[in-house]
Amino acid sequence: MSDKNAGIKNLIDAHSWLGVIISVALFIVFWAGSIVLFHHELQAWAQAPHFAIDREAPDLPVEQIVARKLREHQLNNQEHLTVLLADDHHPYHQIYIDLKTEEGYEGPEQVAKLLVHPKTGETLAELDDFYLADFLLHLHYDLRLPGGIYLVGVVTLIFLVLIFTGIYIHARKLIGNFFLYRNESRRSKLLDMHNVVGVMSLPFGLMYALTGVIFNISIVFQIAFALFLYQGDQNAMLKDAGYTIVTEKPSGKPLDMQPAFDYARSVEQQTGAPIAMLRFYNYGDENAVMQTYAVDDSRFAQTVEHFYQVRDGSLVGQADAEHRNAVRTGLNAMASLHFGSFAGVDLRILYLLLGLAVAGMIVVGNLMWLDKRALQRNVSPRTIGFVASLTLGGCAGVVLATAGGFLAERVMPLALAARGDWLAYIFAALLAATTAGAFGVSDKRQFLRITLWATAALFATTVIADWVLFGARMGELWEDGVHQVIGVQTGLLVGAAACVWIAKLLGKTAGPVADAEGAEFSLANS
């Protein structure tokens, strides 16, 4: 065998081995990431039916709302006060207040996270009460595990290696076989699907792999840069990277904050970019600094960020089209590409389809590994059974658990204590039950069909629950411009229909299973 052919064979072995090892984690990352592309829509779907909005009514000035919230909650002004302002995507303000703690308190940071009505200033709920969108976001970037952000970073790095090995393996056929489809055998259909999705989504996959590792584990190289290029001075490095670090602490002398709010309005008028976030450092103190953040929709991935020193009206930091920094511009571009936020909802639907196709490609990769190993006598049936069960339980389980999460988000009473925690428990219980079931049953194909039917039923029940609980308000929500509710319901129904279609397809192609061992491998051979 020539060196090149031996290299390709080694890479094929590595590609399938690495793929199987990271498959379930990578599937969860892509599945959750595809859904969470619609994070704002999910939040609006969860929240808006509970609270009336009169879009025509004037907004209460944000400084009045902040003053009211600070009367209700004791701010630790050595930390932050952050206000995410309501807009077309978020019907309500989101306010985060770092709270003062009692002397000697050593627990985690206490933060009041409030969902606030922009017209009345009323606190509607704790933000964590509506946890589905944030839960899926967490699942996407840290699998909701301690240290998960680094684990997902390493998984994404391996995904990048899988892309490199895939390109190398197919380099000679990448263009020549672009339009070649084979249908001689079932095996080549799986391979074709894996290859076609891999090639068609190559730029998309490469973008996700690269931006994903940078978001999750760039700390590795930041440490190296800070140590070798800045003699350990991380703040100097961050300054060169275009970040403004507010290091001043409160002096104890009070200061009127009204000029800050006036400045935020003037920035909005000057730039035409609506302010999305206000963050205050040392609020109400002589050393107070306000950070304003806006997205300039007239340019690609351009943000407008000012750091305003309240006592003298000076700017201590600025990043916008006239004050560019390559690192900030580059990271903004990566974020825009990663979240598909540089265009409308149609682009995110395209991203969703590509993301789900990649998730499907991951499962098909495992099926091919199982097919190949089932033919080899040097792999134990126990290993093959383990991979088959884990693939089925992990992948189908997370799909079913997501559907359960949607239903829980809709039907759990708003007054339920720790509502967000309950959602996480329900998700974990469904995932664990499906995984246990996958390990316990012998007919895995039938189990997959049942899981898909159950997922479809949960999605459909969620939509029914929407109309049973809030049917009278649907028209009002639509007229108020909250189209996200109907949009998410449409997505859920399409998801339910897709699950039913796949379940029926699996039923039609199911063949007789000769013995228990055959049944054990029926997922691999489906």
Added chain:
Amino acid sequence: MWPKSIAGFFLGLLVSTSLVLNLKLLPLAIDTRLLSGLLLAFLLWAAVMTYCYRASSIKRASLHCAGLLAVSVALNAVVLFAGL
């Protein structure tokens, strides 16, 4: 496969870190160097891992990577101590 994975992961991390630190030698603005370094570092890391998986002998692949690392680290040392 585990020896290849371990060698590729750690050699990839060291080689990529060392190589991107040498970007200091290029006449680029500091922010451009930092961004290029960040982007290149992960691509190099994955490339070294791919190289290790491609190799039939992990010992030989590790020696090649170690050789590259030695040259790059020597350049790092020159950059660091000469204050370039």
